[in-house]
Amino acid sequence: MFSLQLCEQVERLARVLSMTLHYKDRGTHGHCDRVALLAEDFAGYLGFDGDHRRSIKLAAAFHDLGKIGVPDQIIHKQHRLTDDEMVQMRAHPLISERILAQIDHPACAAMGRWARSHHECIDGSGYPDGLAGSEIPVESQLLTLVDNYDAMAERRAYSAPRTHNAILAIMESETGWKHDAGLFGRFTAYIDQSPYRQPF
Numbered sequence: 391m392f393s394l395q396l397c398e399q400v401e402r403l404a405r406v407l408s409m410t411l412h413y414k415d416r417g418t419h420g421h422c423d424r425v426a427l428l429a430e431d432f433a434g435y436l437g438f439d440g441d442h443r444r445s446i447k448l449a450a451a452f453h454d455l456g457k458i459g460v461p462d463q464i465i466h467k468q469h470r471l472t473d474d475e476m477v478q479m480r481a482h483p484l485i486s487e488r489i490l491a492q493i494d495h496p497a498c499a500a501m502g503r504w505a506r507s508h509h510e511c512i513d514g515s516g517y518p519d520g521l522a523g524s525e526i527p528v529e530s531q532l533l534t535l536v537d538n539y540d541a542m543a544e545r546r547a548y549s550a551p552r553t554h555n556a557i558l559a560i561m562e563s564e565t566g567w568k569h570d571a572g573l574f575g576r577f578t579a580y581i582d583q584s585p586y587r588q589p590f
């Protein structure tokens with residue numbers, strides 16, 4: 391899927407985009423960096439080959455890049471978003487895909503599709519496309535799991551960091567409508583012995 395040479399060029403570009411995101415929103419930048427490492431490691435646990443793992447890592451690094459296109463006052467808002475603000479926030483996966491599409495390579499098109507679908511839910515209630523079940527690329531389902539785990543592990547404006555057990559309890563309650571039960575089972579087996587597991 392990926393020639394090594396292109397991958398190195400894309401990884402250099404990823405560092406440029408990552409630094410751009412850093413100056414937009416340090417919190418999102420740190421989250422994307424951690425999700426990239428976690429996604430790559432989980433993909434390895436699932437048996438994905440080296441090129442596939444690297445492309446998943448890059449897609450994870452870019453998954454929230456589209457927040458560059460969301461106004462600062464919405465990204466940093468400490469209270470519930472209005473309906474209009476929610477519409478703008480929910481555009482970020484589409485913007486991530488649009489930015490990646492500029493690289494104009496099939497591998498980046500795939501990464502863009504995976505990033506686009508990281509807020510889809512297995513029952514079709516997610517966004518931006520309302521995809522359900524196997525319509526959602528497995529790479530996107532993987533991204534959703536590691537994205538959710540890291541998001542709940544970090545301190546956010548509206549919530550304190552949660553413990554490992556508390557995060558898994560919430561994710562388990564979301565299984566069947568948000569996450570596929572089989573993939574969530576693989577994730578729980580993986581994260582328990584992962585170096586990226588929350589220490590408490």
Ligand SMILES: [Fe+2]
Nearest residue numbers: 453454508509
């Ligand atoms: Fe997101």
